[in-house]
Amino acid sequence: MILAEILAEAPARAAAGDILLIGHDQTQGIVAALQARSAPVGWGVIGLPSGGSPVVATPSGIRLDPTIEAGLRSRIRPDTLCISTIAGNAHNVLAVMATEPPFDFRMPGKDAPLMPEAEPIPYTTVRSSFRQILHEGDLSMLYATSAAVPELRYHIESPPPLRDEALIRARMDPYVLARHPEARVADAALRLKMWRLHSLLFAEACEALGITVVPAPPAAMDPDAYLKPDYAHPTSSTHANEAYDALVADQIERLVR
Amino acid sequence: MKHPYEQAPPYTKWRHAVAAPATEAVDPGIGFPFRLSRRDRVATAGSCFAQHVGRALRGRGFSHYVTETAHPFVANVAGPFAYEQFSARYGNVYTSRQMLQLVQRALGLFEPADRAWTGPDGHWYDPFRPTVQPGGFLSVEELETDRRRHLACVRTLLDGLDYLVFTLGLTEAWMSATDGAAYPLCPGVAAGAFDPAQHLFVNLEVDEIVADVEAFLALITAINPSARLILTVSPVALAATAENRHVLASNTYSKAVLRVAAEMLARRNPGTIGYFPSYEIITGIHSRGGYVLDDLRSVSEAGVAQVMASFARNATRADEPDPADAPAPHDPVALRQAALFKDLSGLTAAECDEAMLGA
Numbered sequence: 001m002i003l004a005e006i007l008a009e010a011p012a013r014a015a016a017g018d019i020l021l022i023g024h025d026q027t028q029g030i031v032a033a034l035q036a037r038s039a040p041v042g043w044g045v046i047g048l049p050s051g052g053s054p055v056v057a058t059p060s061g062i063r064l065d066p067t068i069e070a071g072l073r074s075r076i077r078p079d080t081l082c083i084s085t086i087a088g089n090a091h092n093v094l095a096v097m098a099t100e101p102p103f104d105f106r107m108p109g110k111d112a113p114l115m116p117e118a119e120p121i122p123y124t125t126v127r128s129s130f131r132q133i134l135h136e137g138d139l140s141m142l143y144a145t146s147a148a149v150p151e152l153r154y155h156i157e158s159p160p161p162l163r164d165e166a167l168i169r170a171r172m173d174p175y176v177l178a179r180h181p182e183a184r185v186a187d188a189a190l191r192l193k194m195w196r197l198h199s200l201l202f203a204e205a206c207e208a209l210g211i212t213v214v215p216a217p218p219a220a221m222d223p224d225a226y227l228k229p230d231y232a233h234p235t236s237s238t239h240a241n242e243a244y245d246a247l248v249a250d251q252i253e254r255l256v257r
Numbered sequence: 258m259k260h261p262y263e264q265a266p267p268y269t270k271w272r273h274a275v276a277a278p279a280t281e282a283v284d285p286g287i288g289f290p291f292r293l294s295r296r297d298r299v300a301t302a303g304s305c306f307a308q309h310v311g312r313a314l315r316g317r318g319f320s321h322y323v324t325e326t327a328h329p330f331v332a333n334v335a336g337p338f339a340y341e342q343f344s345a346r347y348g349n350v351y352t353s354r355q356m357l358q359l360v361q362r363a364l365g366l367f368e369p370a371d372r373a374w375t376g377p378d379g380h381w382y383d384p385f386r387p388t389v390q391p392g393g394f395l396s397v398e399e400l401e402t403d404r405r406r407h408l409a410c411v412r413t414l415l416d417g418l419d420y421l422v423f424t425l426g427l428t429e430a431w432m433s434a435t436d437g438a439a440y441p442l443c444p445g446v447a448a449g450a451f452d453p454a455q456h457l458f459v460n461l462e463v464d465e466i467v468a469d470v471e472a473f474l475a476l477i478t479a480i481n482p483s484a485r486l487i488l489t490v491s492p493v494a495l496a497a498t499a500e501n502r503h504v505l506a507s508n509t510y511s512k513a514v515l516r517v518a519a520e521m522l523a524r525r526n527p528g529t530i531g532y533f534p535s536y537e538i539i540t541g542i543h544s545r546g547g548y549v550l551d552d553l554r555s556v557s558e559a560g561v562a563q564v565m566a567s568f569a570r571n572a573t574r575a576d577e578p579d580p581a582d583a584p585a586p587h588d589p590v591a592l593r594q595a596a597l598f599k600d601l602s603g604l605t606a607a608e609c610d611e612a613m614l615g616a
Contacts, residue, residue, distance in 0.1 A: 094330070095330075099328075099329060099330050100329070101328070103328050103330050106395060106396075106399060108395055119328050119406075120399075120402050120403070120406070121328055121330070121331055122390060122394050122395070122399055122400075122403055123394075123395045123399065124380070124390060124391065124392035124393060124394070124395070125327075125331050125334060125338050125390070126330070126331060127392070128331075128334045128337070128338070128391065128392065129330065129331040129333050129334045132333055132334060133333065179596070180596070
């Protein structure tokens with residue numbers, strides 16, 4: 001299923017003062033939470049989950065696929081509040097499971113000791129590597145969407161990771177575990193650092209684009225910033241649940257007010 | 258009785274060996290003393306020309322011995338962070354003194370007083386490899402941690418190499434007034450701050466270079482008795498001279514000193530040091546400048562290819578099959594990791610699909 005088909009199925013909303021969420025995994029859950037309180041909200045998915053890229057290179061830079069861009073534009077009214085929920089899972093793809101050999105790094109301003117058995121990698125190396133991966137992937141979608149939708153005002157930070165390794169493993173897709181029986185969940189502190197770095201790189205991109213980041217709701221996080229188990233997705237180790245989406249919906253409502 | 262020149266082989270005569278042949282047929286590598294096997298572990302160090310050597314060795318199926326590699330997680334930025342440019346992440350080693358001290362530091366025999374420089378970004382840089390970490394280190398501790406790992410990798414390299422290809426690049430250098438530590442770059446260029454009271458200019462002479470090279474080779478062979486040294490002189494000209502004279506004059510002097518030192522070293526140590534004339538191949542008048550790029554410094558790919566063709570003819574075993582076409586050995590860890598990333602990517606995509614289907 002591609003975006004054009006989704007848009008064809010879902011009639012464009014013409015309501016004044018409505019909200020358009022543009023993004024991926026988290027989008028539908030937040031939309032449902034907003035709709036539950038009768039918010040005039042629409043949504044669009046800019047990814048093509050079954051393959052293909054929504055981003056195309058043009059002489060003037062990267063742009064959204066014209067079909068997707070047209071679909072999004074058709075849903076935007078002068079007073080539509082456009083919010084990005086683009087991507088947000090790259091840190092999990094890269095680091096929810098431990099690498100071989102394990103590695104670790106320090107974030108700026110943090111003095112916590114590194115894992116003793118891990119290969120220490122300087123922060124600027126990890127940052128440069130992750131930035132390149134995002135630049136070629138998820139951030140390119142943010143750039144392209146911002147070009148197509150200059151009205152994009154906010155970006156929703158992705159949920160933080162769970163602390164509990166057993167909980168992550170319990171909710172990991174059985175297919176992945178069966179295919180990689182030797183894989184183990186990465187150290188919790190490393191996963192948290194990867195999420196923080198992911199958020200930092202998105203925040204820098206958003207600042208350059210004039211987009212405000214809406215941080216993950218503090219109520220869903222424990223004192224160390226891990227996702228509280230109460231907000232863990234029932235079947236996914238890398239997503240948050242409906243209660244978390246409701247907290248984000250609260251944040252969006254506050255933005256609207 | 259015939260005089261010596263009558264019986265001399267053609268390659269000793271300019272007209273036959275330089276003037277008459279086509280450029281690519283001029284081959285001064287003849288008579289090189291060693292024959293490398295593709296099973297030999299060949300390490301590289303030196304100035305920027307040595308980077309070409311390492312890459313060309315790999316391309317021709319030789320074992321470019323690398324002991325400091327990027328963690329697979331950051332392999333996508335290995336190049337900018339100076340991994341695998343040389344056998345370890347020491348960056349350019351321009352002078353014999355720098356190489357001697359690198360070996361001493363790896364063996365725990367020397368610890369320079371100058372530990373860290375700050376850059377304009379407020380981050381920290383290693384004075385002895387200031388360009389290997391773009392963006393610098395967050396702290397002196399992070400720098401020291403990385404340096405300990407680096408020097409351990411250098412120690413492993415010295416233990417395990419069969420041949421070290423070392424390219425002599427410069428005679429001009431900057432050193433610490435405190436302990437003589439040799440910097441690859443003048444303080445203040447890439448990081449740090451220049452202090453004329455602390456940073457001294459030296460222009461190494463032949464006997465100093467010979468002593469440096471013999472000293473570091475002695476240290477290496479003390480732990481690795483079969484190690485052999487292949488010296489080359491970088492054909493890349495000086496970018497700038499700190500002497501108050503024309504850079505062309507300084508360049509000629511510097512290359513002459515390096516070439517004489519290399520010759521003396523090879524003659525004095527025939528069993529352990531060989532000189533390979535890549536400098537002559539690139540800069541010889543037979544090339545008519547055809548092996549340098551428009552900046553009149555950088556060596557062209559054609560020049561590198563010519564050097565390596567001569568190296569293959571004169572410095573490798575002809576009876577060995579060329580494994581260059583053989584498939585690269587699979588790294589089981591890398592393959593396993595790649596498969597895991599792919600499946601995790603697929604997992605998040607599948608979760609996207611679920612969300613869309615619920616729309």
